[in-house]
Amino acid sequence: MKPAYEHVDFGGDCSVRVYHRRLPRIPFEWHHHPEYELTLTMNSHGKRYIGDSVNEYEAEDLVLVPPDLPHTWASNRSIDPSSPQVAIVIWFDGDWARRMADCCPEYEPLRKLLRRAACGLAFEPPAGKWMRERLEQLLSSVARERLGAALDIMCTLADAPGQPLASPSAFNEASTGPSGHEPERINRVLSMIDARFAEPLRLSELCAAASLSERTLTRYFVQHIGESVGRYITRVRIGHACRMLVDTSLPVAVIAARSGFANVANFNRQFRAAKQATPAEYRRQFAAAGSPDKDVEARLTERSPSLQRKRKSTGGRNDEEMAGQYRA
Structure with missing residues (x-):
């Protein structure tokens, strides 16, 4: 099963992309992209596939995925059936993060975070709960406030307990061999x-x-x-x-x-x-888990982020409700 490539469009005037996704279920969509991805999943339980790691996950699951490591979440049921499942996603470029650390000593923790994320990193539950408390700033309509919240979250997570997920070189695209950090x-x-x-x-x-x-x-x-x-x-x-x-x-x-x-x-x-x-x-x-839909590769390439298009059911209701997407 080849992972589809996802094009993440930051726009010409933004440093990070913040995405707020709400939907009744999370479909299996095996894909990869060259950006780091920090994802907080709420009101959801199912299976998380990160490289060669397959794990059950629960509410407030917080994971950092490194560039080009294939990944997906899959869930058919919300924890609270009356509410949608929610995913808060932050995409950012590794070179940008390293430049921030070069320019500002206050952001030196970003280097540590990138090193720890080489195989994917699942943070312990308190980190997900802490990030949830920051969502008002992270989803602000003010770009600078979103950027400040994202940087603060990433720097704080640099020291948060977590477990590596994938094996080294689990997939060639995400080889964690020579990195320049050793x-x-x-x-x-x-x-x-x-x-x-x-x-x-x-x-x-x-x-x-x-x-x-x-x-x-x-x-x-x-x-x-x-x-x-x-x-x-x-x-x-x-x-x-x-x-x-x-x-x-x-x-x-x-x-x-x-x-x-x-x-x-x-x-x-x-x-x-x-x-x-x-x-x-x-x-x-x-x-x-099932292969992705026939047009998953086209959909992931055409849209940024994935599942941006609303799919209509035969009854005319939205199968996926998008709460918002932001660039900062």
Whole structure:
């Protein structure tokens, strides 16, 4: 299932795009775009698909998605059936955020936020509740007030507890390999892993690439990546396998071999440990969600943001009610 490309139009005189969406259900629309996306979902529960991560979500779910990582939410029922489901979306450009940090020391936390969001980031429930209290400013009719609220939210979230979502390199478009934020020696190791993850990789080879001892490389990896070398390689391999499970109909045994696993039994064991599902079950989760509508790619490309067009039911009522969209 190939993700559709979404064109997000900021306009010529705005820094961020704020979107207020209300609808009776959230359809499965697997898509990606080159902007960061911060989404607060309210009065909704269903499944959230971020890269190769599939999770249940509840009210006031707050997630930051990095550029070009395929994603979607899917929900058929509101928590309160008498009210619509709501999504508050902030789109912003990573280069813009880094320039803000360059110019204004007060916005230095933006760098940390971008680093933490490399694999997608799901914030803990208090963060969603806190952001909900800021909606009056964020949805203001005054552009400067919206921009100020968005910057304050992003800087505050830089230190808010949260959990990474996708595996490194879960999808090639969103590879979280060399980023420029880690020391150059670590980046060389990440480059080697990204290029050769399907091959047997010896720690001695990685050490030679980084000109480091095994002990030093191990310490650097935990310090800068947050996990061991072996665990990182496994996550890269699992991420690649997830992409193939979603995008192709290849047999599981072929996917295991092409992802760097010597045998299917080990692949199944490692995959279940990482995803709490077998490879076949994981593939079915995407298939069960349903492919996007026939014209989803056209709709996402023609409109900014997605689902901007109101669709009419046979009874003439709006299937989707748009509460507003803003540029700041």
